Amino acid sequence: MTSALRSSARPSLRRLPDSGPDLGNSLKETPMVRLLVLLELIARKDAPFTLQNLVQDTQWPKPSLHRMLAQLEASGLLQRDLKGRHYSTGQRLTRLAENVLLNSTTRAARHRVLRLLVDQAGESCNLTSFSAGEVLYLDRVETAAPLRFYLHSGSRVPAHCSATGKLFLSQMTPSQRQKLWDAGPLERFTDRTLVDIDRLDEEIAKVRGQGFAIDDEEFLPGLLCIGVLVPSLDTKDNKTNMGIALQAPKVRFSLERAMQCLPLLENAAQALSRINQSASNDEDELL
Template identity: 35%
Template sequence: MPEDSSDTEKGQIPTNLRLLLIIEEVARAGVPVAPSVLADTLGLPKPTMHRLLVTAEEEGFLQRDVDGRSYGPGRRLRRLAGNTLSSQRVRTERLIIMKALADEVGETCNLAAPGRFGMVYLDRVETHWPLRIQLPVGTQVPFNCTASGKMYLSSLRADKLDRVMSWLELEPQTARSITDKDKLREELALTRSRGYSTDDEEFMDGMAAIAAPIKDSEGRLLTTLSIHAPVQRYDLGSLIKMLPQLQKAAARIESLNKD
């Protein structure tokens, strides 16, 4: 398609970089971004911005927010982010850190990232114990009753959390699952204030877990690192005593993402 003359005169960004920079800016913002804001930030004409956003949406890299105007990451961009996190060099170093943690605490460690409808396990290092919880890489678990999910929800801005809570279905997984939205908000406030999250047999009977956040260079939650164990070996109180080791490992993984 021929370039508009206005593009040539007003836009200083090479044509083949424009869509990449739009996607980068949406990812950097961390919240849905209006086309006019993107046009002003990147210095592109609004017709050009509209055309590029339509292309990005049609190809699944961006998707419209609930307001019908702003744009956020689409399925292909989320998949790209996950694949980037799992790149061989970073993943090898990450697994070394996770294995050291699993060996130190003697329990299974998981790395999870938010998906559209729950937390998705990206990496896992198993404990040596015969009795262990089987949740393989790729498993998606609910937001409301898992340590990783509650850690993610607690990191959201108030307006984003309100939107998520409006459609979130609090399906009980066990008798201990939080199914009341007001009680969940209280739990998220506690999680936010103390900097770690818990799962006291809320997702699975007989399993407890704690999770710590791993943030990106902008200070936003990227993934979570968690330890879980059968309560026959460690109840929640015992797991919380392992929090310093968990947080130290999370900080080391966080530093890999910033290199």
């Protein structure tokens, strides 16, 4: 690490807004900790950012931040746009985040919540997050019913035609969603897939207002899915990157039946939120 990062004139490692626990004076001189704090701040950003943005957020010396960003970019944790001014998370950092979610120490506790929901509702359920514009399956519990659709942990599905995907999209600003739409035409998977942007925006607004979402044969023919977000207690804007959904063949899981299961789904989401909050509190105590 460079001598600039070892300088005794560096500012204190102050607590960043909503960035996690204060790491304390005993750790503030450690260059590795400074990199981790910077990554933690970057992970909370929902749009590309500049070096000057980080200078304003951290009040750290601009040359030091520039060198830290260069290290993170060289390692694949960050990437820059074509003009070279804006940074965003790199593929390596995205994979790291996905692996943490897929193999979290709270996975067993969360899996028990999914198992209970399947026992109560009688249908398969999955736990998801939003990653690189798609819905990532973090965990899944299958029903014992012989007729079912199989999707394993680690599977990815498009956001625009999945229940929790539409919920994740509903948390984004119109400009953030537009960047996704500009990436290319939306793929039509069935006759019911929404690919018209105006109609999809109307659906997303409806989802935001009602607090749940339905996938009615929009991704796979004959499949109906209902989903809700897992509430986050750690962010001021209540944005979350975790959703839970029930899905089953329409021959036995009608829209009416799905709505009957909504309270069970919401109870499971609250239980998952408490697990996440408990894990966060435990980490704070360790620090």
